[in-house]
Amino acid sequence: MPPRAKTRENGRAPISITAVLDAVGALAAGTVRGQLYMYDTNKAGGSTGFGTEELRTRVRAGDRVLWNCLALECEAFVGIAGIDIDRSVIEPERQVYPGTDVAYWIGTVKKDDIDVVPYKIHFLVGTRAEPITTTLSPTLVG
Amino acid sequence: MPQQLAIIVLVDIANALEMKTLEGNTYLFDNMKLHGSEGEGTGELVTAIHGSYWRDGSQATEQVLNWLPYSLGSIPPTVPRGYEAERARQTDRQALTELESMVAKPGSQGTPEATLTQIQQTIGTRVKTTKRTRGPAGQKVLDVTGNVISYDGAAAHSYPPPVITDVYGEAVDKKIMYPAEYGSPDMVTDGWYWSATVDSTRPGTYTYTMAIQLHRLLLQGGDWMWEPVDLTCDSKLRITSEPKRNAFTKSGLGLLPIPPA
Amino acid sequence: MAVKPQVSIIALVDVIGALSSRSLLDGNLVMIDDGSFASRAQGTPELCTIVQPGQVVQWTALAVDLQTPVEIKNIEFLRLQPAGQPAYPAPAPMGHPSAALPPTGPPSPAAAPYATGPGAYPPGPSGPAGVLAAPTTESEKLDLEIWAGVVPYYMAPGVAYRYRMEFQMYEGPYSVLYVETPSLMRI
Numbered sequence: 001m002p003p004r005a006k007t008r009e010n011g012r013a014p015i016s017i018t019a020v021l022d023a024v025g026a027l028a029a030g031t032v033r034g035q036l037y038m039y040d041t042n043k044a045g046g047s048t049g050f051g052t053e054e055l056r057t058r059v060r061a062g063d064r065v066l067w068n069c070l071a072l073e074c075e076a077f078v079g080i081a082g083i084d085i086d087r088s089v090i091e092p093e094r095q096v097y098p099g100t101d102v103a104y105w106i107g108t109v110k111k112d113d114i115d116v117v118p119y120k121i122h123f124l125v126g127t128r129a130e131p132i133t134t135t136l137s138p139t140l141v142g
Numbered sequence: 143m144p145q146q147l148a149i150i151v152l153v154d155i156a157n158a159l160e161m162k163t164l165e166g167n168t169y170l171f172d173n174m175k176l177h178g179s180e181g182e183g184t185g186e187l188v189t190a191i192h193g194s195y196w197r198d199g200s201q202a203t204e205q206v207l208n209w210l211p212y213s214l215g216s217i218p219p220t221v222p223r224g225y226e227a228e229r230a231r232q233t234d235r236q237a238l239t240e241l242e243s244m245v246a247k248p249g250s251q252g253t254p255e256a257t258l259t260q261i262q263q264t265i266g267t268r269v270k271t272t273k274r275t276r277g278p279a280g281q282k283v284l285d286v287t288g289n290v291i292s293y294d295g296a297a298a299h300s301y302p303p304p305v306i307t308d309v310y311g312e313a314v315d316k317k318i319m320y321p322a323e324y325g326s327p328d329m330v331t332d333g334w335y336w337s338a339t340v341d342s343t344r345p346g347t348y349t350y351t352m353a354i355q356l357h358r359l360l361l362q363g364g365d366w367m368w369e370p371v372d373l374t375c376d377s378k379l380r381i382t383s384e385p386k387r388n389a390f391t392k393s394g395l396g397l398l399p400i401p402p403a
Numbered sequence: 404m405a406v407k408p409q410v411s412i413i414a415l416v417d418v419i420g421a422l423s424s425r426s427l428l429d430g431n432l433v434m435i436d437d438g439s440f441a442s443r444a445q446g447t448p449e450l451c452t453i454v455q456p457g458q459v460v461q462w463t464a465l466a467v468d469l470q471t472p473v474e475i476k477n478i479e480f481l482r483l484q485p486a487g488q489p490a491y492p493a494p495a496p497m498g499h500p501s502a503a504l505p506p507t508g509p510p511s512p513a514a515a516p517y518a519t520g521p522g523a524y525p526p527g528p529s530g531p532a533g534v535l536a537a538p539t540t541e542s543e544k545l546d547l548e549i550w551a552g553v554v555p556y557y558m559a560p561g562v563a564y565r566y567r568m569e570f571q572m573y574e575g576p577y578s579v580l581y582v583e584t585p586s587l588m589r590i
Contacts, residue, residue: 013156013298016215016286020152020171020183024471027422029575037183039169041215043157051169051183066286070218072171073470074148074210076419097288099228102221106287126423146469173470176543176574194547203546208470389475389548398460398552400480400564400587 014064014106015042017057017138019121021069023076026125026132033135053136060142061112065090068104069123078123080105081131085119089140114142148173149189151211151352151375155301159358164375169214178380185375193342193383197394202386205340207319211304211354217288219303230268230282233290237264266290269359269366283359283366293359293366302368305355306336313348313379317341340381347380409459410438412452412585416464418471418572427570427580434585448582451563453590454554460587461551464570474545476571476579480564542571542578558589 017040025035038055040047046058059065071078083092083105092107118137125132150171158167170187172179178190194202212219240261244254266282267290283293284300293299309321321338336352352375357368388395414434421431432448440453454460466473558564563586572578 014286018152018214018218020150020169022173022175024173024418024422024573025175025575027419028573028578030577037169037171039152039154039214041154041156043154043167044160068218070212070220072148072150072173073419073468074150074219075468075470095287097217097221097225099232100221100225100288102218104218104287126419128423148470173472176472178543192543192546384544384547386547386549388552389478389550390552395459396552397555398480398587400555400558401482402557 013041014066015040015045015047015057015059016066016068017055019067019069019080019123021071021078021123021125023071023073023078023125025072026123027128030132031135032123032132036134038138049138053134053138055138056116056141057139058142059109059114059140061109063109064106065092065109065140066104066106067092067121069121071125076126078125079103081122081124083119083121085140086117089114089117109140112142114140116141147189147191147205147207149187149207149209149377151209151304151306151354152214153211153304153354153356154214155304155356156215158373159356159371162371162373164354164373168375170377178382188347188378188380191340191342191379191381193340193345193381194386195343195383196386199343201341201343201383203342205342207321207338207340209306209309209336209352211306213301213303215286216300216303217284217286221288225288229284229288229290233264233266233282237261240264263292264290265292267293267366269368299359302357305334306352307355307372308353309336309338309350310353311348311350311376313350316344316348318344318348318379318381319350340379342381342383345381345383347378349376349378351376406455406458407437407439409461410436410452410454412436412450412460412462414462414464414475414568414570415467416473416570416572417467418473419468421570421580422572422577425577425580427582432570432582440590449584451586451588454558454587456554456556456558456589458554459551460554461549462568463550472573474542474571475548475550476542476545476569477581478550478566478568480566481583483562483564542574545571554587554589558587560589563588 020037021032022035026032036053037051038053039050040055040057042058047056049055067080067083069078069080090107090109092105094103094105096103117140120134122131122133152169154167158164168185169183170185171182172189174190175182177192179188181187191205193205196202244257268282282290285291285298286300313319314321319338319340321336323334324337326335354373354375356371358371359366360369387393390396390399414432417431421427427448433446434448434450435445436442436452438452442453443451462475462478464473464475565583565586567581567583568585569579569581
């Protein structure tokens, strides 16, 4: 009988937020507006706004939230340079998938009753040194 | 050679398995928004295929479609596909090292039971393969951060990407497109991908269906196995075709517009 | 020597690289041709393709990453300097983005019919000599255009006729980049 998995703080699955970005569109337009589609894995828990730039992800205290991104053009590079969000709610940290240099951001929701918390994502696109930042706001909702 | 069309099929696997349908759990994208594709990022994508023809009516461009299935919330496709196998090997090596040091220096790492538990967690849960298994083989269960986990049926784990097993429907029956499975060394596609060439001489909107196989972890006889679950998803192609023309003269071939010296 | 009836010039573009650095330089643009004669600077944006009158020259743009879009937006031959001046206009800033052609005023009546000085640009479509400029096409129709033409007999031998080549990569304020360094030369 395999041993039990290490229990997480409240046993719920981490919520993954995926940002799908049209890399060529974002570079040609100089913005991610109109080029970004966001999804998360908590539809069952009440997340809304799937496929838009204003994803509303439903979270509770103790939830781990993971952000990653992928480019529409499968060989193009997109990455997350940073996430600006109220640090009293969550402090995302950059991690890499072990043994690779592919990064993701992960944090744990610190409290309940967070109401609506907007955040900004800074994307690295192609070989461009300056990140491109979201203009519309995705949010975490409690 | 015109741009190749890529159609991304992003599946929320956990919810699709739960609800036993891809409808509402699948998001489609293509790179043809400029040519008029509609419904990007939804389950209602209509892919615009912009064909062209020569003056004698023969088809001028060969449009190629490629399908890329991804699993939402799992380890992204940018992580090399040998990843699961590599992680399995790494953790096995690590477990062997821990076992070695336990044998060499008994008692230095705490009680044997605790150490063994630690080693078992390092090893994680391996998924059993049988001769019939077509899906992901010889792997261990990974969580969404790429760490090997000991799976007890409750923890969240990374799913292998969905596999397209067939492309059929009106667009194929009417010979608008000719899909086939191709081998590729590309890491992103894990060796196999579906591709189709398009006959763009008959404009119109045509539906097609993708047979998509998901995998669910199932405990059978004490072993965890990936059980395939077959579902389908529909989409559409909208074909248009316009005549090619000379860019300098806007009609036929002429002299280059070089200014006289 | 039998001369090929057609010369193909291929422009290979790293679209992600070009859009990221907003430049066609540093390897983001490679130009090659398959002409019968030894063209100069193969593989660079300074390609000088050797041609003969009567040959057809055809330009094609290809993206290094087949899933990224690139189309030729425009090819326009630059006017030469008047006799006595170097055949090449003084180098203009190369490969920098242009969302629209820079506006040029009408030439004064006493001026030579050639534009002079650094940054010599051909007159835009609205200029008085606009007859030599192809009317612009909407970006989503660019893939219907065939950039081909016959080399005229009046080209002076040994003179590099430079042309400006504009590329459209998707749409938006940063989607158009150009070079003015490639040329055709008649032997």
